[in-house]
Amino acid sequence: MARVLLKEVTKRFGNLIAVNKLNLEIKDGEFMVLLGPSGCGKSTTLRMIAGLETPNEGEIWIGDTLVNEIDPTKRNIAMVFQSYALYPHMTVFGNIEFPLRMSGVPKQERAKKVKEVAEFLGIADLLDRKPSQLSGGQQQRVALARALVREPQVFLLDEPLSNLDAKIRTQMRFELKKLLSYELGITTIYVTHDQVEAMTMADRIAVMNKGVLQQVGTPDEIFYKPSNTFVATFVGSPPMNLIKGEIRRKDGEVFFETEYFTLKLSPDVPEAEEIILGFRPQHVDVALEQKDDYISGKLLGVEKLGVENYGHITYGNTDIVVRVPEDIRISRGEIYWKPQKNRIYLFDPKTGKTIYG
Amino acid sequence: MPLFKSFSSFYEKSKNKEIVAGLSLISIAVLLNLVFGYFAMIFAFYLSFFKWDYIGEMQFVGLKNFAIVLRDLSRGLHGSYYLIAPFYTGLKNILIYTAIVVPVQTFLAIVLASFANQKIKGQQFFKVSYFLPATTSSVIISLIFIWLFMKNGFINYVFDLTVPGFQPIDWLNDKRYILLAISMVAIWGTSGHFMVSFLAAMQAIPKELYEAAMLDGAGPIRRFFFITIPMLRPMIVYVVVMGLIGALQMFDLAWVMAGASGGPGGAGYTVALDIYNEAFTRIRPGVAAAKSWFLFAIIFTTTYIFQKKYGRALR
Numbered sequence: 001m002a003r004v005l006l007k008e009v010t011k012r013f014g015n016l017i018a019v020n021k022l023n024l025e026i027k028d029g030e031f032m033v034l035l036g037p038s039g040c041g042k043s044t045t046l047r048m049i050a051g052l053e054t055p056n057e058g059e060i061w062i063g064d065t066l067v068n069e070i071d072p073t074k075r076n077i078a079m080v081f082q083s084y085a086l087y088p089h090m091t092v093f094g095n096i097e098f099p100l101r102m103s104g105v106p107k108q109e110r111a112k113k114v115k116e117v118a119e120f121l122g123i124a125d126l127l128d129r130k131p132s133q134l135s136g137g138q139q140q141r142v143a144l145a146r147a148l149v150r151e152p153q154v155f156l157l158d159e160p161l162s163n164l165d166a167k168i169r170t171q172m173r174f175e176l177k178k179l180l181s182y183e184l185g186i187t188t189i190y191v192t193h194d195q196v197e198a199m200t201m202a203d204r205i206a207v208m209n210k211g212v213l214q215q216v217g218t219p220d221e222i223f224y225k226p227s228n229t230f231v232a233t234f235v236g237s238p239p240m241n242l243i244k245g246e247i248r249r250k251d252g253e254v255f256f257e258t259e260y261f262t263l264k265l266s267p268d269v270p271e272a273e274e275i276i277l278g279f280r281p282q283h284v285d286v287a288l289e290q291k292d293d294y295i296s297g298k299l300l301g302v303e304k305l306g307v308e309n310y311g312h313i314t315y316g317n318t319d320i321v322v323r324v325p326e327d328i329r330i331s332r333g334e335i336y337w338k339p340q341k342n343r344i345y346l347f348d349p350k351t352g353k354t355i356y357g
Numbered sequence: 358m359p360l361f362k363s364f365s366s367f368y369e370k371s372k373n374k375e376i377v378a379g380l381s382l383i384s385i386a387v388l389l390n391l392v393f394g395y396f397a398m399i400f401a402f403y404l405s406f407f408k409w410d411y412i413g414e415m416q417f418v419g420l421k422n423f424a425i426v427l428r429d430l431s432r433g434l435h436g437s438y439y440l441i442a443p444f445y446t447g448l449k450n451i452l453i454y455t456a457i458v459v460p461v462q463t464f465l466a467i468v469l470a471s472f473a474n475q476k477i478k479g480q481q482f483f484k485v486s487y488f489l490p491a492t493t494s495s496v497i498i499s500l501i502f503i504w505l506f507m508k509n510g511f512i513n514y515v516f517d518l519t520v521p522g523f524q525p526i527d528w529l530n531d532k533r534y535i536l537l538a539i540s541m542v543a544i545w546g547t548s549g550h551f552m553v554s555f556l557a558a559m560q561a562i563p564k565e566l567y568e569a570a571m572l573d574g575a576g577p578i579r580r581f582f583f584i585t586i587p588m589l590r591p592m593i594v595y596v597v598v599m600g601l602i603g604a605l606q607m608f609d610l611a612w613v614m615a616g617a618s619g620g621p622g623g624a625g626y627t628v629a630l631d632i633y634n635e636a637f638t639r640i641r642p643g644v645a646a647a648k649s650w651f652l653f654a655i656i657f658t659t660t661y662i663f664q665k666k667y668g669r670a671l672r
Binding site (some may be wrong): 050078085087 | 566573576577
């Protein structure tokens with residue numbers, strides 16, 4: 001087990017900068033999720049840690065070793081691929097045994113360890129099968145077993161759940177977390193574009209976009225203290241509402257003004273004129289009648305997701321999404337809403353950085 | 358025109374359209390195959406029970422033709438002179454030849470493909486030059502090699518330079534070496550062709566398998582033996598089977614390099630040459646047909662056994 005440290009790591013593919021001056025520390029035993037849209041450099045980062053890609057600049061440390069020049073065969077890192085990359089010509093036993101065989105573990109010990117890990121993961125009865133005879137969930141367990149059997153220092157997972165169907169995915173999400181963090185306490189780096197996976201599994205999340213690290217923090221920090229508009233909108237579903245407007249001060253009170261409505265803000269907001277206001281759909285109070293400081297709007301429709309319902313309110317070409325409580329039964333027409341004051345964010349319209357909230 | 362009308366209405370149905378289009382596209386290939394493949398096979402079977410001189414009447418002789426072949430084999434087994442037992446001689450030579458050519462060309466094709474699969478500068482040039490022999494007529498190749506194999510030819514010259522104390526070999530006129538010389542030409546000519554097959558199969562192996570193996574601690578050599586070779590197995594089976602079929606009925610190289618009578622001491626004589634001689638020199642088409650059926654049986658059993666043993670589908 002070991003910590004992983006990335007210092008100013010840069011990777012270029014031709015003219016494209018896939019990862020740009022990345023600094024990141026993954027602590028010993030930590031479950032770190034690299035989160036971002038496709039093409040953000042998260043997989044490239046993972047592959048550089050594994051040694052499958054070589055960084056153009058910067059240092060990668062695993063434990064106390066600088067691994068830049070160390071061959072991937074010697075890094076003692078295990079990786080679970082999106083496609084699982086099971087060896088199709090070997091049985092499940094052969095697959096799990098393979099890393100032990102490569103490191104010269106004697107035959108009897110290999111058999112013992114394979115059985116142990118297979119029982120641990122509940123695949124002991126599949127050992128004689130070929131990967132093609134397994135379901136997606138079973139293949140994934142075999143891939144996990146193959147990765148776990150040699151007790152790696154660091155465990156890398158590249159979108160391991162995205163090939164599973166929704167039901168198994170939810171189940172495996174918790175199982176993986178339980179296994180890697182609670183039972184084994186292994187240093188894990190997990191790449192995903194799914195913010196729900198990130199939020200539910202991570203000790204800390206590193207959000208990346210276009211090769212640049214946006215923010216590192218616990219799921220709570222990422223969710224409640226996003227550092228910029230990208231993080232604010234990427235994490236959370238539906239995404240945070242962002243509205244462009246201006247801040248006006250009148251008689252010691254502060255107002256946020258747009259073409260369509262005015263909103264009273266708490267007086268401690270920083271000085272600014274042009275601003276982007278942000279609030280999450282879940283942090284909005286909704287009413288059917290006009291109340292103090294509520295904003296009226298035309299409800300275009302409601303998306304029903306069971307417990308949660310989301311209403312779409314339109315102002316010009318801006319769409320605002322708000323959560324409609326279960327007891328309000330409305331699908332169209334006039335509605336009144338107000339973002340909760342202490343759950344409001346303000347962003348700099350030029351840089352996108354959070355300046356309040 | 359009721360016939361035309363009914364056809365056009367039949368054709369207009371979209372499902373029928375597909376059938377008609379499909380059948381007409383394959384018709385030429387099917388026709389050629391029926392005439393020159395299946396008809397020839399069946400006729401050869403029929404012919405093997407007759408005595409005939411192409412002009413006169415066919416005369417039924419029962420199993421006599423097969424008896425001639427068996428007698429030839431038994432004479433050969435008892436150590437008769439090669440001219441007395443030509444079929445036996447051809448069979449013996451072709452089995453030796455196959456045992457040399459098939460393993461070597463398969464191995465070489467894999468090695469060449471592995472090189473061509475590397476990211477080396479100018480690999481396109483190597484791919485083309487490996488494949489070039491496959492595009493060249495075997496007769497021309499043989500003629501070039503006759504020249505290279507001459508006693509004062511290029512091959513002896515190279516050996517003379519590299520092997521100390523080497524005595525020039527008269528490759529094509531020495532019965533110890535002629536089969537080896539033919540084998541070398543065959544290997545040279547076919548390895549590049551099979552290399553392309555292996556290269557295609559190698560490029561179809563998912564990259565992630567290699568990456569997974571790398572992280573599991575397998576270096577390049579172990580990746581080759583634990584991933585590449587097993588993943589190539591279906592292609593290896595295919596190449597060996599095609600190689601067996603090709604080698605066992607080899608005719609062209611022997612015909613040009615050794616001549617119709619098989620060169621010195623019949624050492625370059627093959628079954629296919631013998632069948633040809635039987636049919637067109639000795640004018641015994643019935644015996645030639647019987648010999649063809651023997652050769653067919655040999656090819657069929659070897660490839661069948663090989664397929665059965667190693668040809669299991671991978672997935």
